[in-house]
Amino acid sequence: MDKNAKIYVAGHRGLVGSAILRALENQGFTNLVTRTSQELDLLDYQKTAQFFAEEKPDYVFLAAAKVGGIQANNTYRADFLYENLMIQNNVIHQAYVNNVKKLLFLGSSCIYPKMAPQPLKEDSLLTGTLEPTNEPYAIAKIAGIKMCDAYRSQYNSNFISAMPTNMYGPNDNYDLNNSHVLPALLRKFHEAKEQNHPEVVVWGTGTPLREFLHSDDLADACIFLMQNYDDFGHVNVGIGEDISIKDLALLIKKIVGYEGNLVWDTSKPDGTPRKLMDVSKINDMGWKAKIGLEEGIRDVYQKKLKN
Template identity: 70%
Template sequence: MNTHDKIYVAGHRGMVGSAIVRKLGEQGFENIVVRTSGELDLRNQQAVEDFFVQEKPAYVFLAAARVGGIMANNSFRADFLYDNLMIQNNVMHAAYKNKVTKLMFLGSSCIYPKLAPQPLKEAYLLTGLLEHTNEPYAIAKIAGIKLCDAFRAQYGCNFISVMPTNLYGPNDNYDLKKSHVLPALMRKFHEAKINGHNSVTIWGTGTPRREFLHVNDLADACYFLMQRYNEPGLINVGIGEDITIKDLALLIKEIVGYSGAIEHDMSKPDGTPRKLMDVSRLQALGWKAKIHLREGIAEVYKDFAKQ
């Protein structure tokens, strides 16, 4: 990519898209095209095709998606499957028709089988059953990976698929009905501290292990891969280390400065037992995450507390 190339970042107001826009700005890119969902409904094929004909972007970061935590995924199963399929189908098809130089499709580590061996290698895709609670989202993202590969195989499109681990950082979603575990815990501990509550309740046993990547590190990896990676299939992005949900809760509790107890709601699901990414392929290309979990959470909490 050259700094004058036109780059479309789909989903620029979300956590991932906004981080990519910030990264491109830092690198001197000045021709970045964005649209809000109100301005361009990516589920509308004609609207998407008209946009691509008019703007003719050379590069596309496809970070737009319907996302959420366990509750949102499980409650809105049809919406998560339909919306994500429509968004990615329309954007990729329009990118192919308008001869986009390169497209990056972003997914998530939840594409892997629930009981896949750990750490998760890219080769484990489609080797077992998915976790039920986020199956619709995962199926949509798997379809997106396969669609990238199909456009590559049939038409020679340079479409790549990037699968990050669990993310946190600026522009995260703190709605307790829709958020992922880290921002949800941060809000719970903060509000318990402010309101003087004696305890905070976390879902399930606290034993599942999760890996967390700061979204600024992901944006850095996306920029790196857009410049250097041109392969079919998918590539993992993560830090290669994980933590139990209980230890994450204790870490956030300490950073927030909350002194009460932690209780467990055993009626709530744990989700997948473990989701640790194998990031050896990415590291072999020369990229490694820089932001450690404690410093990343501390920085995010500072901004959250201000708001």
Template identity: 70%
Template sequence: MGDPSNGSALSFFSDKSAKIFVAGHRGLVGSAIVRKLRHLGFTNLVLRTHLELDLTRQNDVESFFATEKPRFVILAAAKVGGIHANNTYPADFISINLQIQTNVIDSSYRHGVSKLLFLGSSCIYPKFAPQPIPEDALLTGPLEPTNEWYAVAKIAGIKMCQAYRIQYNWDAISGMPTNLYGPNDNFHPENSHVLPALMRRFHEAKVKGAKEVVVWGTGSPLREFLHVDDLADAVVFMMESYSGLGHMNVGSGKEVSIKELAELVKDVVGFEGKLVWDTSKPDGTPRKLMDSSKLAALGWTPKISLRDGLVDTYKWYLQHVEQ
């Protein structure tokens, strides 16, 4: 067995015709990765919608890999949602995610994929982790209860990549993004994350001339936001430049309170009424700023400010979601 921290020396950028399976290509993250890969000149992307290939079905995933034999896999398919969805559908969040990632990681290995990147989330860390959160805070304390089922699945994904690297010297890496936003986000009123939920609510209130908008929780939790185009840039960067055993944090390094975020979204959307806080809704984890210095030391930094990213996302929302 070789050194599990080395993995493959194959360059991702050297062959733009290499077959790449981007799982979850219609989602927020997958669609940004596809945009980035196409922009870089990659020509051989293999893509399947959920309807065409349900990744929870082991036999179908197995046949897909046996037929398509991709060289690279970027796993951005998952059951995803905000605090309410995570808290309401714990069985879906743990079982669907465990199934998708187990099927895709194992079939990728067995069908000769050269390198796979698995995406987790900053919710893998303990609720009261040191801030900013270093990668080695993983499994040092209890999880935030509103998303522990999803977090346990994501931790299992990291460990599965590590186990396959250790046992088979296979190049599977994991990236842990912070809270993301951008084009193709989920703008569902209840099941989405805070940023798209507020953008929609403020927009609808502005259109209707409402006097106030309800925002969940106390407004005091702190969150770190990253535009999904920055994440896609980090993903291709890691595909080229990182082949290690440890998972890698991917954040903007900047945090805002939910109250500050709400004021910013309100301003970008142009809603002029007031905010009302519904404290019967959960705050979730009080703070989760990640320490992304490991990735920065390899040479990657984010480029899009929160305000610029919000303006860009609101333009997209007006063109694509608003009726």
């Protein structure tokens, strides 16, 4: 990518999109195009088509999506399927129509079957049944991967896909009803400390294992892939290590400085027992994550306190 190539970051105010925008700016890219959802509704085919026809971006990072944790995914099943399909269908098709040089589509580790062998390899896609709670979201993301491959096959479009593990970082969602586990725990422990609550209740048993990647690492990986990967099939992006939800909770409790008790609500779902990415494909290309989990969470928490 030339430093003054026109680059459209779709979803630039979200956790991932904002990190990609920061990384591009830090690396000296100057011709960056963004639109808020109020300025451009990517669910609207006509408006998306008009935007692409007028702006003619050279490169597209597709980080716009409807996202949430277990509760949101399971409650708003139709919304998660419909909105994600519409966003990616509109953007990917218009990238083809308007001769975008390259597009990177961002998905999620939930594309893999619930009981897929660990760590999750790229070729485990479509080999088994999905985790029921986030199946609609996963199906939308699988469709996005296959759409990129189909446009590459039929039209020779240079469209690629990256599948990150669980994300955290600046501009995360801290709404307790529809956020992911790490920001939800940060908020719970922070509020319990501020309000002197004697205990914090956490969903599930604490036994599931999860991997967490800082959004700045993902942004770095996305730019790396945009410049170094041109092929069919998605690429896993992760750190290659996991941690139990119990140990994550204890780590966040320590970082926040909360001294009360931790209580597990085992009536609530755990989700997939383990989700660890096999990241040998991207590591073999020459990219590795740099930000350790404790360092990353401390940084996020300090920035959140300042704001």
